[in-house]
Amino acid sequence: MTPPPGCPAHIGASHASASRLYGPEAESDPYGLYERLRAEHGPVAPVLLHGDLPAWLVLGYRENLDVTRTPSRFSRDSRLWTPHREGRIQPDHPLAPITTWQPICVFTDGEQHERWRGAVNDSMARFDKRGIRRHVTECANDLVDQFCATGRADLVHQFAEHLPMMAMTQLLGMPEEYSHQLVNAARDMLRGTKTAVASNEFVQEKLRKLVARKRAQPGADLATWLLEHPSGLTDDEVQQHLRLVLIAAFETTATLIANTLKMVLTDVRFRASLAGGHMTLPDAVEQVLWDEPPFMAILGRWATQDTELAGQQIKAGDALILGLAAGNVDTVVRPDLDAPIHGNRAHLAFSGGAHECPGQDVGRAIAGTGIDALLLRLPDIALACEESDLDYRSAILSRHLIELPVKFTSRQPQASELTDFESPSAQPDVQHTKPPAPATSPGRTAPERPSWWRSIMKRKWLRRG
Template sequence: MTTPTPPPGCPAHRLYGPEAEADPTGLYEKLRAEHGAVAPVLVQGDLPAWLVLGHRENLDVARTPSRFSRDSRRWRDMQDGNVPADHPLTPVAAWQPVCNFADGMEHERLRGAVTESLERFDRRGIRRYVKRFADQLIDCFAERGRADLVTDFAEPLPMLVMTQLVGMPDSYGPRLVEAARDMIKGTETAVASNEYVTVALKALVERKRAVPGRDFASWLLEHSTSLTGDEIIEHLRLVLIAAFATTANLIANTLRMVLTDRRFRASLSGGHMTLPDALEQVLWDEPPLATVLGRWATGDTELGGRQIKAGDMLLLGLAAGNVDPEIRPDLSQPVHGNRSHLAFSGGPHECPGQDIGRAIADTGIDALLARLPDLQLGVLVAELSWESSLMSRQLIALPVSFTPGGSSVTASSAVPGTPKAEPLPQAVVPPAPAPAPAPRDSGRTARSWWARLLRR
């Protein structure tokens, strides 16, 4: 088996384990200093791969599927039986009938159904949903004078919005948050959580076949490409989980920067930096996904001075590429208005839902800062901690304090058009007890299921 071979005296570094988890950014720079724009690395199970560190090289890989395919069936280690079913990377690397594992005409067919369905949403309508749900979440902790903005706000908000957009009753939101978090972390119950999501999406598709609505699931069902049932379910899962993971991380990272960087917050309050500008800065400095797995070489080729063999796996180093000295020699300089970052990848597989993610983060953070203008970090900056994995780095918690009070702004009515909550399908190991359906004549009662989730 041919494997990426580092120069003599420069062993390949593991992208997992204590060193990678403690300081992934430091590891990227160490690899850049030793190997340049493309570095040989090891992923779980000491499987060889190439980590792309250069900004230009990342775009080269992302934009040329003829050389670097998204079809994981090309992975030589997969073909050789080195990636068993219980391997930690199998859930994200095993081929699936979705657009991000396809190239060429098949990719265009599947991707077209996704993008054209997403484009049918009214962006102002999405922002109204975000504002309403953000206020509901804030109402749950506004009187306490303290909160954890990761578990109380950044994580539940994207999932609550996305359940509405895909056509699920909002009562699915809390359990889907727990299931998605469990799947992404790869815990012992991740398989059961994945089963819960699958059962929920199958039930959703069957309901939408009978009674379609103005939602993502219905639009996929009626799309002219005639997607199969499995294709619809897998793309619903892809959009739901990807939106949750990336947008939750973006919200948390932006709030941390607002709370801990005085110059950053002064710019916001002084009007010199808009919130969309702030989000773009965070997308440069702390992209929601640090790396993206993966691409597979379609033949022997060269990249960044390295000889890549057919079947080699490549990881897009989004975080590393964003701080490439070739394009950002001075990291202290702001990059307002510049969207040439790699946070949403690039090429034909660039994230199709990035505008929706931006809308959720922008509108949600704006609502939070407007409702609680005196937010202060509740711990020392040095006490904040992160959880790192191969693909991302997330804040574990973001404790804050503020002046308790403020009237509820969501008690008047439920969101127009919200479908009636229905009994939830049973998961193998349900992440949380099913909440009772919320009556539609009481906004305060409708918020109580979120309060029950968050009051731990």
């Protein structure tokens, strides 16, 4: 089909007036954009990605499930994407880190997917859930110790962003690699920024070292179990799957913790129900997974053939974006959006079909256990600003709070040795820290000065010794 005059050659008539999923409107009010697109186009809407690359945003609940459950029509193999085949996705493109095909389960279907996904499932099933909760409680208390004496804190940068990374680096077998830089790089990769490629390389370098170390010195951790799995994964396959688990678990859990804490602090009905015993903390987490899923959207699926979806003509090689947040508020499944949802896990927060998130129970355990530990330590915690003053940073895939300022009665840290280490207030604000550059040479990165998160890990090893 010939594009209209003035329309770039790679944008067909169906996308000539499509809305961008990046830029001011998408970043300031993504939910508003979703509803406008739904009103204009129905359950599937034409949109533009970075570089004005055309794609389809799936807004309907049933349509999202249809896409995830029919890999014969909608594949996870990004090599099918027309811009990739035409060479328009260069290595420095903002979406390259999350769309360039890699030897991991999320980019495959069929037998190869079963082999890789089976290794991940089997290895993650070996985790002791009670052990995870004990470790997360210890990490949460260590983080609370850093700010409990001040009577004020920012729960995004001082709690929600650090707890999942502390937990996941331990589970992967790399607790010594936990750092502020790793937190920044992990989040930056999913924003589609100009520094996403450098952040990706920083994470990859950490994981290369981990795989080499675990090949020589096995342990009771995910890296070792993947290396030892009967499916015979190569070192590169193990590294790429560790990256997948680390980044996905970090982003989803950090955002889930922040969003759940925000709801507990701001929604009167929610907190009253929680305090009155009518809603457990797991119920609260599930409600947030419906209302504010950590991943608002997932890119992607790629059409294997010319097909039709909700009245839209999808061409072979077209990209589809799963609109998880939009699907969760589809009135087809939620006619009353204000009605509480107790114990209902039918949401799209973890996608669906064969590629449904394998680590969702670990994420729930980290979030629920961490929040429970925080509320136990600081029972009178309250928001330190007006709810209307809270601000978000949005990207194509995610939306998260920039800050969550709180106040509470000052308390002494549980760890008496805390005063021997640095305070987090001495560190730069995470929000303004630039993502790390790639290592200057293989196996070498810039030295990091001692800091508060290293003191946390030091105390943990002292106590264990």
